[in-house]
Amino acid sequence: MVVIDYEFKKKVMDAHIHDALKYCYQCNRCTDVCPVADLAPNRYNPRNLILNSFLGLRENIFGGDDSFNIWGCTMCDTCDEICPQKIELTGVFTVLKNISIAKGEGPEYYTIQASAIYDSGKAIPPQPAIERRREQLGLPKVEAPNIEEVKTILNETKLNKIINK
């Protein structure tokens, strides 16, 4: 039996309504232009994602073996531009990604990257090789960021709970 998650449907609707409701025609143009769906048509399909989100069919989106069905989106916004109904698909997909991360289903590299930023305040932590190279080129040393400040911000946004810090 199909289970409809009303709260999920509401979250999706709230994300995609700005001034008025927008309706999807399932015309498939988003999938037609999507560079990811072109390369991995069996793993990522924005049209399907929108269909299941609008109908509140949460089980069809989350909990699968392959979270690429959500994380395939690279936020290139091509679908947003082509959509004849001006649906902001990537806005809906951001909601899906947030839910996915909160459920602990997100890809590992996202959480690893997040904990790197949490620990060092930088997306790419300082490495001896890079520092040596900078010295050779006569560049100044990179200033260390205020890690405590970064941590406070990330703790406030509750990111620490997601990456288990």
Next chain:
Amino acid sequence: MPVPVAFMQLSSCWGCHQSLLNAHLGLLNILPELDIVYWPAVVDFKHDSLKARKDGSIVVGFLEGVARTKQDTANIKLMRKKCSIIVAFGTCACYGSVAGLANLFDKDELTRRKFIEAESITDENPKVPDKHVPEIEEFIVNVKDIIDVDVFIPGCPPTTDNIVAAITYLFTLVGEGPGSLDKNKCVCDNCDLFKEGCFLDKGELCYGPITAAGCELMCPHEGDICFGCFRPTSKPSEKSKRLKEILDGMEELNAETGASLQHFLDLYLGSSNITNFYFRGDLVQRLAYEPDSFKVKEIETDKGPKLILDVKPTGTSIIDEIVGASLFLLRNDPNFKFSSKTVCSHCDRKVADKVPTELKRDYEGLPSMDTCFLEQGYICLGPVTQAGCGAICPNKANAPCLGCYGPPAGIEDQGLKFISALGSLCADRDVDELMKAIIDPAGLFNRFTLADSVLGHKYHDKMEEEEE
């Protein structure tokens, strides 16, 4: 529990079934949910087994094709008896499609041409078969004029995506809510604001009193009103009267309240937000497609009598009145937005003014891939055709739109609308020249919707002949 479904084929080409089967592996997501009880194209159930089923025991029945023979008409009525939701599947069942063009001729002309005059007949004494075949109807009557149809999925054929989306939506109608859903309580019962100054006390709309309990978001605690996403409750709270009072006091809607009402109805009634098909049970869609199909009734309120729409989405009278009042307000609201776009809005071609240079038939010359067909002089029905196909013909096949998805919401006759559009586009042209360029107006403008158009059918001619 799989849902019992039946697919009935009337006079048709089976193309719509082909389009459904084109879902290939995608079918695997659908099939486990289906209990196919009748589908001649796929499974071997006999007609008698369908007849033997209990009335109304099949949840969804798909009708594909037109009622060309008396057997078709009987099958349509049989399906209506056995199924609780009837889907007109494909343009044939929705508007009569190409087969509907036969209404331009009477039955004798048609059978003579087909069985006696056709070039392929080698029989020396050809005759119209009268044994072992069902009798042909005098003319084609649309399925929706024979029985009540609940869902319309147009398209010749509907694209695979459209069909899968429609079926997925129909599943949600028989689907369950989340485990926490409690229809014997309402959102107000769990709301902290209930005792002291809630939204309704301040005169703002909040739909909590008529919404079932069980939600964890609890929007009112976050400073937002409840939009009713947990669907109707069976026990509305006291404050539902206050909600009704506020609605009764409204004469006109401002843009903000209108959007709020539409958002509420959309979530509360479980609308699809997908519009490649028309589901009559979806009251918001019905308000857009057939605003005059609702009955209006008068109810007594504290501020005197008030008009509302007579709808019964639930069994509870106060909820029905609140929904009816909201629908009535929205019906008269100029801000009520329901996307009813046409193929043009999906078309990639460049448009300057759509004014045709010189009318051409589609075999004359090679159309350019970049500019609008109408500007190049080819008749394209894009402006009067319901969106949903993704404009495949103009975008990918370099062919003008033939209008197979039927008219968009609010248009009664696709062909007439296009004639009126063409008239204004070619206002400064010589009428006779235009008439010469269009050899077969009925077949061109009403190719897919003739059986549904005001042109009617060739039937009365025959009656007159008999009188002579």
